[in-house]
Amino acid sequence: MFKKFTSEDVSGQNQVKASVQRKIRQSIADEYPGLELVLDDLLPKKSPLIVAKCQNHLNLVVVNNVPLFFNIRDGPYMPTLRLLHQYPNIMKKLQVDRGAIKFVLAGANIMCPGLTSPGGVLDDEVGAERPVAIMAEGKQHALAIGFTKMSAKDIKAINKGIGVDNMHYLNDGLWKMQRLD
Amino acid sequence: MAEKPQPVHVLYCGVCGLPAEYCEFGPDFEKCKPWLIHNAPQLYPDLVQVSNSKEVDGVSDQLQSSSITDGTGPSGSSSVPKQEPVKRLPGGKIKKKERQEVIIEKVTRNKRKSITTIKGLELFGIKLSDASKKLGKKFATGASVVKGPTEKDQIDVQGDIAYDIVEFITDTWPDVPETAIYFIEDGKKVPAA
Ligand SMILES: [Zn+2]
Numbered sequence: 001m002f003k004k005f006t007s008e009d010v011s012g013q014n015q016v017k018a019s020v021q022r023k024i025r026q027s028i029a030d031e032y033p034g035l036e037l038v039l040d041d042l043l044p045k046k047s048p049l050i051v052a053k054c055q056n057h058l059n060l061v062v063v064n065n066v067p068l069f070f071n072i073r074d075g076p077y078m079p080t081l082r083l084l085h086q087y088p089n090i091m092k093k094l095q096v097d098r099g100a101i102k103f104v105l106a107g108a109n110i111m112c113p114g115l116t117s118p119g120g121v122l123d124d125e126v127g128a129e130r131p132v133a134i135m136a137e138g139k140q141h142a143l144a145i146g147f148t149k150m151s152a153k154d155i156k157a158i159n160k161g162i163g164v165d166n167m168h169y170l171n172d173g174l175w176k177m178q179r180l181d
Numbered sequence: 182m183a184e185k186p187q188p189v190h191v192l193y194c195g196v197c198g199l200p201a202e203y204c205e206f207g208p209d210f211e212k213c214k215p216w217l218i219h220n221a222p223q224l225y226p227d228l229v230q231v232s233n234s235k236e237v238d239g240v241s242d243q244l245q246s247s248s249i250t251d252g253t254g255p256s257g258s259s260s261v262p263k264q265e266p267v268k269r270l271p272g273g274k275i276k277k278k279e280r281q282e283v284i285i286e287k288v289t290r291n292k293r294k295s296i297t298t299i300k301g302l303e304l305f306g307i308k309l310s311d312a313s314k315k316l317g318k319k320f321a322t323g324a325s326v327v328k329g330p331t332e333k334d335q336i337d338v339q340g341d342i343a344y345d346i347v348e349f350i351t352d353t354w355p356d357v358p359e360t361a362i363y364f365i366e367d368g369k370k371v372p373a374a
Contacts, residue, residue: 037185064328085200086188101206141191141200170199171207179327179337181296 001058001166003107005173007180009055013062015048024049024061028069028077031131034090042068042083052180065179070168078131078145081168081175085141088133094146094164095121095135104144105171110134110164112155126152132164144169192221195370212369281305283350283357285373286365287343297342298327300335305356309334312354319349347373 016024025043029036043049043063050062061069061077069077084091096110097119104110115122119137126132128151134144146164148155155163168174191200194216197207201221204213214228222229283301302312309326313336317324323339338346343364351359362373 034186038188085191087186088189089186101203105203105206139200139202141202143203170203171197176198 001056002168002172002174005054005177007177009173010052010060010180011054013050013052013180016051020051021049024051024077028061031076032079032090035087038087060174060180062180065181067174067177067180070174076131078147078167081142081145081170082178084133084145088142091131091133091145092123092126093121093133093135093142094123094126094148094152095119095137098137101136101139101143104134104136104166104169107166107169107172109162109166110144110146112159112161112163115155115163116159122152122156124152128154131167134164134166134169192224195220216370281361283362284365284370285343285346285362287341295339295341297338297340297346298335299338299346299350300333302336302350302354302357303334305354305361307354307357309336312336313338315353316346316349320345 025039028043029039035042043061047063052060052062052067054060057073059071060067061071067080068083069079071077079087079090094110094115096104096114097117099117099119100110100114103114114120121135126148128148130148132146132148133142134146135141136143144166145168147167148164149162150158192202193199194201194204194207194213196213196216197204197209199207201213201217202224204210204217205225207213214225217225218228281301281304283299283305286298286300287295288298289295299312299316303309313324313326316336316338320338320340320342322342325337326334327337328334347359347362350357350362359374360372364371364373
């Protein structure tokens with residue numbers, strides 16, 4: 001999704017009104033309870049919250065020119081990888097084996113076998129259509145943000161095809177967009 | 182769990198910008214290697230081993246940190262990951278926790294507009310807010326201290342001022358030697374001096 005993303009794909013940036021700002025805060029707080037205590041630092045009530053609208057119904061939540069979250073249409077907010085790296089425990093994690101790393105970093109979706117092989121790790125609590133952190137065998141930090149196409153249990157049972165959509169990965173356009181001016 | 186979670190500090194590669202552990206999958210691992218040897222030896226023990234065997238100098242005998250420099254045996258490669266990597270300079274000297282360096286980088290935003298970022302002034306005891314004011318005045322442009330939630334504070338100056346800035350820094354803050362100032366050019370770190 002962010003493979004060739006640049007600031008030129010941002011069609012408009014708006015400071016949202018207070019009611020919308022509250023709604024966004026609330027959805028993020030509901031989705032990521034682990035962020036509760038730092039939410040005031042990340043999304044200060046006094047700083048304007050900017051929503052940047054981009055192509056394909058993509059929205060970026062931007063504070064002080066730094067993209068922090070994104071979502072599609074009204075879908076769940078997902079953290080940028082730079083933010084997730086700071087607070088790695090806010091999302092459920094799935095782990096791909098080492099062999100899958102280079103494909104994920106090329107933007108490929110995550111195939112079930114990469115998660116079910118000996119180097120992969122599944123969290124049975126993860127349901128379908130959930131944002132997840134994609135970790136990698138032997139690595140400490142997340143390499144992608146994914147959105148599950150099936151539950152972890154189905155990934156294990158079906159073990160074929162795409163298990164998780166690759167939403168955002170290291171070195172994609174969003175990763176490179178450290179600031180949005 | 183009422184404690185406020187502290188942000189994790191991730192070691193990002195100074196060359197390719199990825200978390201250092203992913204350089205091996207990055208766009209150009211070869212270019213990252215020198216940086217990794219000095220800044221993240223514990224992640225790539227094999228690299229350090231190679232470079233140690235190439236470096237023949239007596240100084241390395243005096244090194245105290247045996248777990249990292251003792252790269253000859255396989256035990257070196259399985260050493261526990263350290264929170265703070267010991268930084269080594271060519272020649273084997275061990276550096277303090279944080280290198281005192283000022284890094285200047287020009288970032289192009291659109292086709293015409295660019296920003297010059299300056300990192301590391303605080304390591305010389307300079308107050309960034311003061312520095313940003315002085316820079317804005319000197320170059321008659323917008324300058325601000327940017328608190329990235331993901332990175333350390335830096336100063337962003339609008340426009341491309343990269344080449345006038347070294348003199349200004351060394352004139353204004355004599356504590357900063359010219360040799361500690363570096364540019365990032367095409368992803369490479371180049372000394373300003
Ligand atoms: Zn690198």
